[in-house]
Amino acid sequence: MTTGRWRVLVTEPIDEAGLKRLEEIADVTRWDAYDDETLAREIDHYHAIVVRTKALPPEMIERAEHLRVISKHGVGLDNVPVEVASEGNVAVCNLPGVNTQKVAEHALALLLAVRKTTPPTNAALADGSWDRGDYRPRTIKGGILGLFGFGHTGRNLAELAHGIGLPCVAYDPYVRDADLPLHVTGVETKRELFDRARYVSVHAPLTDETRGAIGAEQLRRLPDDGVVVNTARGGIVDEESLLAALEAGEIAGAGMDVFVDEPLAPNHPLIERDDVVATPHIAGTTVESLRRMSIGAADNVRQVRDGRLPEMTVNAAEIEL
Numbered sequence: 001m002t003t004g005r006w007r008v009l010v011t012e013p014i015d016e017a018g019l020k021r022l023e024e025i026a027d028v029t030r031w032d033a034y035d036d037e038t039l040a041r042e043i044d045h046y047h048a049i050v051v052r053t054k055a056l057p058p059e060m061i062e063r064a065e066h067l068r069v070i071s072k073h074g075v076g077l078d079n080v081p082v083e084v085a086s087e088g089n090v091a092v093c094n095l096p097g098v099n100t101q102k103v104a105e106h107a108l109a110l111l112l113a114v115r116k117t118t119p120p121t122n123a124a125l126a127d128g129s130w131d132r133g134d135y136r137p138r139t140i141k142g143g144i145l146g147l148f149g150f151g152h153t154g155r156n157l158a159e160l161a162h163g164i165g166l167p168c169v170a171y172d173p174y175v176r177d178a179d180l181p182l183h184v185t186g187v188e189t190k191r192e193l194f195d196r197a198r199y200v201s202v203h204a205p206l207t208d209e210t211r212g213a214i215g216a217e218q219l220r221r222l223p224d225d226g227v228v229v230n231t232a233r234g235g236i237v238d239e240e241s242l243l244a245a246l247e248a249g250e251i252a253g254a255g256m257d258v259f260v261d262e263p264l265a266p267n268h269p270l271i272e273r274d275d276v277v278a279t280p281h282i283a284g285t286t287v288e289s290l291r292r293m294s295i296g297a298a299d300n301v302r303q304v305r306d307g308r309l310p311e312m313t314v315n316a317a318e319i320e321l
Contacts, residue, residue, distance in 0.1 A: 005025065005026060005027060006025060006026040006027070006047040006048060006301075006305055007026060007027050007029070007045055007046050007047055007048075007066075008022050008026040008027070008028050008029070008046065008047065008048045008049070008050065008301060009028075009029045009034075009039070009046045009048070009049045009050070010022070010028060010029065010030055010031055010049075010050045011031055011049065011050065011051045011052065011054040011056075012031050012051070012052040012053065012054055012073075013031060014050065014052070014073055014290070014293070014294040014297065015290050015291045015293075015294035015295075016294075017291050017294050017295050018050075018073075018291075018293075018294025018295050018296075018297055018298040019294070019298070021295060021298035021299065021302065022050070022298045022301060022302075025302055025305060026047070026048070026301070026305075029046075039060070040060060043060050043061075043063055043064045043067075044063055044064050044065045044066055044067075045066065046064060046066065046067055047066055047067060047068050047069070047305070048067070048068060048069045048070070048071060048301045048304070048305070049064075049067065049069075049070050049071070050071045050073055050297050050298070050301065051070060051071070051072060051073065051079065051080065052072075052073045052074060053074075053079060053262070053281070054079065055079045056070065056079060056080055056081060057081070058081040058084040061081055061084045061085055061088060061090065062084060062087075062088065064088070064090070065088075067085075067088065067090050068089075068090060068091065068304055068305075069090060069091045069092075069093060069300065069301055069304040069305075070085055070090060070091070070092045070093070071093050071297045071298075071300040071301050072092070072093065072094040072095065072297065073095070073293050073294065073296075073297040074094065074095060074098075074099070074284065074293060075094050075095060075096050075098070075099070075205075075284075076094075076205055076206065076232075076233055077092065077094055077205070077314065078205065078206040078207070078233060080092055082314060082315055085315065086315045086318040086319070089318075089319060089320060090319075091304050091309060091310075091313050091315065091316070091319045092313065092314050092315050093297075093300040093304075093310045093312050093313050093314070094312055094314060095292075095293055095296045095297065095300075095312065096151075096152060096312060097152045098289060098292050098293050098296055099283075099284035099285075099286075099289040099292075099293065100151075100152035100153040100155075100156050100284075101156050102283065102284050102285075102286045102288075102289045103153045103156075103203075103231050103283040103284045104153050104154075104156035104157035104159075104160055105160065106231055106257060106279070106282070106283035106284075107153075107157050107201045107203075107229050107231045107255070107257075107283065108157060108160050108161070110229050110231070110255025110256075110257065110277050110279070111140065111145075111199055111201065111227055111229050111255055112140060113255065113277045114227050114229075114252070114253035114254065114255050114275070114276075114277050115137065115138045115139070115140050115227065115253075116137040116138070117135035117136070117137050117274075118137075118277070119274075119277055120135055120274040121134075121135045121137075135274075138225065138252075140164070140166060140199075141164070141165055141166060142198075143166070143197075143198030143199055143225075144166075144167050144168070144169055144196055144197050144198055144199075145157075145158075145161050145166050145167070145168045145169075145197060145198075145199050145200075145201060146168070146169050146170070146171070146193045146194065146196065146197025146199065146200040146201070147168055147169070147170040147171070147172075147184070147200075147201055147203060148171055148172075148190070148193060148200055148201065148202045148203065148204055148213075148214065148236075149170075149171075149172050149202065149203035149204030149205075149210075149232065150170040150171075150172040150175045150180070150184070150203065151172070151175075151203060151204075153203045153231075153232075154170060154172070154201075154203035155181070157201060157203065158170070158181060158183065158184050159181075162181075162183045167183070167185075168183065168184045168185070169184070169185045169186070169187050169192075169193060169196050169197060170184050170185070170186055170187070170193075171186075171187050171188075171189070171190055171192070171193040172186075172204075190213065190218065191218075191221065194218045194219075194221035194222055195221050197222065197226070198222070198223055198225065198226050198227070199226065199227045199228075199229065200214070200218075200222065200226070200227075200228050200229070201228075201229040201230075201231070202214065202228075202229065202230040202231070202232045202236050202237060203231075203232055204232055204233075204236060205232070205233065206232070206233035206234075206235050206236055210233075210236050211235050211236065212235065212236070212238045213236055214228065214236060214237045214238065214241075214242075215238040215241040216238070216241040216244065216245065219241055219242065219245040219250060219251055220245070220250055222250070222251050223251075224249060224250060224251065224252065225251075225252045226250075226251040226252060227251065227252055227253050227254060227255065228242065228251065228254045228255075229254070229255040229256075230254075230255070230256050230257065230258055231255075231257040231258065231283040232258060233258050234258040234259040234260040234261070234262065235260050237254075237256075239259065239260060239270060242254055242270065243269055243270055246270075246273060246275055246276070252275060253275040253276060253277070254270070254275070254276045254277075255276075255277045255278075256270060256276060256277070256278045256279075257278070257279045257280075257281055257282065257283045258281050258283075259281075262280075262281055263280070264278070264280065300312070300313075304321075307321055308321070309321060
């Protein structure tokens with residue numbers, strides 16, 4: 001393991017608390033001090049990369065001969081070539097659980113905002129309208145919340161839903177029914193989830209298995225007052241199918257924090273609709289969680305530098321220190 005002072009690349013803004021911890025043991029290149037062309041030439045200078053949402057091309061990681069760790073500021077690893085990193089003996093670490101409560105809160109907020117028609121009502125009021133008949137809010141109770149994925153965030157959302165009397169069903173082929181809370185009912189198939197639920201909230205990673213997993217067939221199974229919420233990853237919900245279902249009146253609305261292409265184009269058809277509440281991938285980015293993720297990502301780098309694999313090293317079995 002390399003000793004002495006490391007060189008660390010931080011690809012996107014993170015809280016200063018994490019940067020200070022990195023600067024204690026490393027020369028840190030910040031996101032605003034390089035461009036992609038420079039990085040392609042100089043990637044082999046770095047011992048560690050701290051990444052948020054920026055995609056790390058596999059061919060770049062292959063050339064990074066001094067690289068020892070990729071530390072994810074968050075959970076999802078769809079932007080990190082884990083297999084390529086493993087082949088190069090590069091540890092890949094993430095931070096599961098660090099922001100799950102915040103994402104769950106955001107998912108519930110989006111669902112409530114759609115059902116209560118909050119954004120278009122607020123916009124109409126700001127424009128001087130007091131026509132109370134233009135937007136009719138609906139109650140959230142009386143339906144069932146379907147959870148597509150039941151990891152940390154899905155579990156947290158189930159607790160919040162239970163607190164307001166909203167029953168939940170969950171589909172997750174990697175979670176046993178015996179591990180579900182008493183107030184959550186497991187279902188065996190994706191089809192059953194959409195047949196039973198009025199609302200569906202997505203809490204799964206983006207993988208080959210989940211990409212496009214929620215499309216026209218699934219959306220048609222929701223009732224016409226159904227709502228889809230996605231705070232997980234863009235691409236799990238097929239955006240064209242979602243738009244078609246909204247235009248046809250097959251479902252009543254959607255709450256979207258993540259999209260296939262980010263940043264989102266200002267004329268994206270989903271965000272121009274009154275029945276869609278959209279936010280710019282901020283579900284997990286509260287002030288408190290950003291600080292914790294920054295410190296956690298920095299500490300993972302420090303552990304690898306000290307010759308230890310962090311507990312949350314996703315490819316630990318393939319790494320030799």
